[in-house]
Amino acid sequence: MEESTVKTIPRALTIAGSDSGGGAGIQADLKTFQMLDVFGMSALTAVTAQNTLGVHGIYEIPLEGIAAQIDAVVEDLGVDAVKTGMLSRPDIIELVADRIRHHKLTALVIDPVMIAKGGAALLKDEAKSVLRDVLVPLAAVVTPNVPEAEVLTGMTIATVADMEEAARRIVDGFGARAAVVKGGHLEGEPTDVLYDGTSLRRFTSERYATRHTHGTGCTFSAAITAELAKGRDLPDAVQTAKAFITSAIKEELGLGAGHGPTNHWAYGRTHTRGK
Ligand SMILES: Nc1ncnc2c1ncn2[C@@H]1O[C@H](COP(=O)(O)OP(=O)(O)O)[C@@H](O)[C@H]1O
Numbered sequence: 001m002e003e004s005t006v007k008t009i010p011r012a013l014t015i016a017g018s019d020s021g022g023g024a025g026i027q028a029d030l031k032t033f034q035m036l037d038v039f040g041m042s043a044l045t046a047v048t049a050q051n052t053l054g055v056h057g058i059y060e061i062p063l064e065g066i067a068a069q070i071d072a073v074v075e076d077l078g079v080d081a082v083k084t085g086m087l088s089r090p091d092i093i094e095l096v097a098d099r100i101r102h103h104k105l106t107a108l109v110i111d112p113v114m115i116a117k118g119g120a121a122l123l124k125d126e127a128k129s130v131l132r133d134v135l136v137p138l139a140a141v142v143t144p145n146v147p148e149a150e151v152l153t154g155m156t157i158a159t160v161a162d163m164e165e166a167a168r169r170i171v172d173g174f175g176a177r178a179a180v181v182k183g184g185h186l187e188g189e190p191t192d193v194l195y196d197g198t199s200l201r202r203f204t205s206e207r208y209a210t211r212h213t214h215g216t217g218c219t220f221s222a223a224i225t226a227e228l229a230k231g232r233d234l235p236d237a238v239q240t241a242k243a244f245i246t247s248a249i250k251e252e253l254g255l256g257a258g259h260g261p262t263n264h265w266a267y268g269r270t271h272t273r274g275k
């Protein structure tokens with residue numbers, strides 16, 4: 001009998017919005033999955049007309065179409081880890097939570113996307129509590145930036161110690177299994193904090209002075225998702241994601257007149273990827 005050429009490859013799904021500019025949203029997620037040697041799939045929640053200058057239009061996908069995309073990939077190709085990004089509305093969040101429960105997708109990364117770098121709202125105000133109450137309890141990890149962690153917890157965050165307190169509240173108060181609060185919006189060396197219900201860890205890097213940070217949060221959470229799809233534990237996944245996003249910010253591409261995309265090739269050029 002001929003030897004089988006079938007290989008198993010880790011598979012990751014992103015449930016998020018499309019960024020026509022290619023730097024954030026599902027485009028950032030799929031590029032990141034690819035660079036980390038994970039097979040990427042997508043379920044679009046919305047299409048945005050977007051470039052480095054801002055969001056020029058939002059066109060949401062009908063609920064039935066979002067559910068059909070998720071069901072189609074899970075039932076045939078299989079999903080080892082899943083992330084959510086832009087979810088826009090309360091009913092989209094409810095639907096995504098329903099499909100995640102139905103398919104028993106436990107390796108779930110929630111990036112609670114609220115506002116684009118240019119200021120456009122990607123999540124309606126009335127959806128914020130639904131995200132916290134319905135989706136966060138299903139998460140293996142939630143990855144808010146400082147303003148998002150402030151909205152979720154209602155607290156003001158000015159220091160790394162505040163970020164740690166916010167991470168604790170997201171886990172102990174809202175039922176996520178872990179939280180990474182990202183420190184890009186505070187001054188100084190950007191420090192991200194991970195709390196998993198037992199211990200706190202800090203991940204710090206150099207800060208690069210650049211306006212090309214469009215899609216940093218999407219890329220970071222996609223890298224965590226890719227590593228979880230490979231079966232890595234969460235601290236390892238966060239460490240790789242931090243290295244991935246740091247390289248992507250450092251080696252800017254200089255595209256566009258506004259907040260340009262990060263460099264999704266950079267990490268692969270400087271790190272040996274597991275083959
Ligand atoms: N100027 C920067 N230099 C290096 N790393 C950064 C910079 N800005 C953000 N980061 C890192 O990029 C990731 C995303 O951070 P953050 O800006 O806090 O979230 P978001 O992109 O969701 O707004 C985090 O790992 C953060 O530490």
Ligand SMILES: Cc1ncc(COP(=O)(O)O)c(N)n1
Pocket residue numbers: 016017018019024025026048050085086113115116117118122213214215216217218
């Ligand atoms: C479709 C989509 N999803 C997410 C973001 C957030 O990315 P960022 O906050 O890094 O601009 C975005 N701008 N567009």
